[in-house]
Amino acid sequence: MPGPTPDAPRDARPTLEAVAARAGVSRATASRVVNGGAGVRQPLVEQVRKAVEELGYIPNHAARTLVTRRNGAVAVIIDEPEVRIFSDPFFSRHIRGISRELGVYDAQLVLLLVEGSGDFERVTRYLAGGHVDGVLAFSLHTDDELPSVIRRFRVPTVYGGRPGRPGAASELAVPYVDCDNRGGAREAVRHLVALGRRNIAHIAGPRDQTSALDRIDGYTDVLPGGDPALVADGDFTTEGGARAMARLLERRPDLDAVFAANDLMASGALRVLHEHGRRVPQDVALVGFDDMESVAENTDPPLTTVRQDVEGMGRLMVRLLMERLDDGTAGADCVITPTDLIRRASA
Numbered sequence: 511m512p513g514p515t516p517d518a519p520r521d522a523r524p525t526l527e528a529v530a531a532r533a534g535v536s537r538a539t540a541s542r543v544v545n546g547g548a549g550v551r552q553p554l555v556e557q558v559r560k561a562v563e564e565l566g567y568i569p570n571h572a573a574r575t576l577v578t579r580r581n582g583a584v585a586v587i588i589d590e591p592e593v594r595i596f597s598d599p600f601f602s603r604h605i606r607g608i609s610r611e612l613g614v615y616d617a618q619l620v621l622l623l624v625e626g627s628g629d630f631e632r633v634t635r636y637l638a639g640g641h642v643d644g645v646l647a648f649s650l651h652t653d654d655e656l657p658s659v660i661r662r663f664r665v666p667t668v669y670g671g672r673p674g675r676p677g678a679a680s681e682l683a684v685p686y687v688d689c690d691n692r693g694g695a696r697e698a699v700r701h702l703v704a705l706g707r708r709n710i711a712h713i714a715g716p717r718d719q720t721s722a723l724d725r726i727d728g729y730t731d732v733l734p735g736g737d738p739a740l741v742a743d744g745d746f747t748t749e750g751g752a753r754a755m756a757r758l759l760e761r762r763p764d765l766d767a768v769f770a771a772n773d774l775m776a777s778g779a780l781r782v783l784h785e786h787g788r789r790v791p792q793d794v795a796l797v798g799f800d801d802m803e804s805v806a807e808n809t810d811p812p813l814t815t816v817r818q819d820v821e822g823m824g825r826l827m828v829r830l831l832m833e834r835l836d837d838g839t840a841g842a843d844c845v846i847t848p849t850d851l852i853r854r855a856s857a
Contacts, residue, residue, distance in 0.1 A: 524565040532561035583618040584831065585642040587633060589656060590649050591625050594747065598774060599802040600820060601649075604670065607824025608646055615832055617643070630655060637663050644831045646670065646824075651718040657684070668831045670823060672720045672844075685834070685843045687826045689818035691721050694849030695728025698769050698797045698816050701851055703732065707767035707795055711740040713754040713779055715771040722746075725771045725799060740765065744775045751775025755782040766794055767857070773798040773805040773815055780809055780856070795857035811855035818849050 530540035535554055542550050543558040544567075550558075561567070586608055588595055595601045609619050620642055622633050637645070637659065645660060648670025660667045669686035702710050712729045715722025730736065739761040742754035751770055755778065758765060768783075770776035776798030780790060788794045790811060798806060801817035826845050833843075 607821035611825040611828035691724035694816040699732040748778040751778030755779035814857040
């Protein structure tokens with residue numbers, strides 16, 4: 511007669527069968543709850559979740575993938591140099607919003623950076639391998655190859671920012687989340703006009719990005735037919751803003767206000783204005799865009815700027831993507847979030 515079955519090791523991993531037994535449901539019901547399936551009454555859902563917590567059950571990823579046909583991972587693709595991504599607070603806030611919302615859906619974030627052709631080939635291979643359920647892509651440029659790659663592999667995708675100008679051949683019928691860049695720029699320039707400023711300059715962002723183009727349009731909406739010498743191109747960096755400000759002072763030393771297309775460029779402009787003996791806001795009023803608190807609240811004087819909810823936009827991108835994964839839609843749902851002028855001491 512065989513002896514008694516030895517006790518299971520104390521560190522044995524809890525099984526789905528153990529969860530079902532603890533919850534008093536069938537294994538199939540426990541599986542549907544654990545793997546996010548539908549059709550289970552809420553009281554049973556709560557029983558299974560309680561059993562999972564009590565037992566410390568961790569779903570087997572491979573088995574879960576077979577059931578749900580998902581990897582539980584989402585790629586976040588940013589087409590910018592690493593040095594900018596890790597120095598510009600815009601990106602950290604956007605990624606934070608995405609990461610927090612993915613956590614709600616129990617999904618992992620896979621960060622993919624595209625800086626050169628080698629990176630692009632690597633990202634293309636990764637997407638072709640089917641390692642992620644979907645893609646969140648932002649900071650794209652108008653000549654970007656990424657949208658065509660995504661279409662080729664039919665990866666569900668939501669973009670941060672509009673991938674093309676309205677009505678342009680490059681515009682794609684894809685879902686995206688963006689802020690009201692043009693409206694926010696109009697509000698910034700109207701504020702400067704209301705202060706009595708007459709020679710209002712603009713430090714523009716890169717013209718291969720729709721956010722920068724929309725902010726230029728907002729500026730010209732309020733000041734149609736303005737002097738081209740009052741517009742200088744920057745690159746969304748502090749040093750780019752400083753260089754643009756120096757060019758503007760050389761071309762139009764009589765300027766009395768500046769609208770910069772982001773806070774980092776505004777901070778660079780502020781430094782150059784101080785170096786040239788211009789008082790802010792007495793001699794030159796200054797307004798930025800983004801409301802990155804780590805920048806705007808720490809300039810001297812603190813920066814008046816246009817706020818966009820960057821973290822909230824990241825969360826919205828995730829929700830749109832998850833809706834597409836759940837119902838299989840491929841529509842071009844778009845969300846435009848409002849902006850607000852935050853008045854501080856610079857204007």
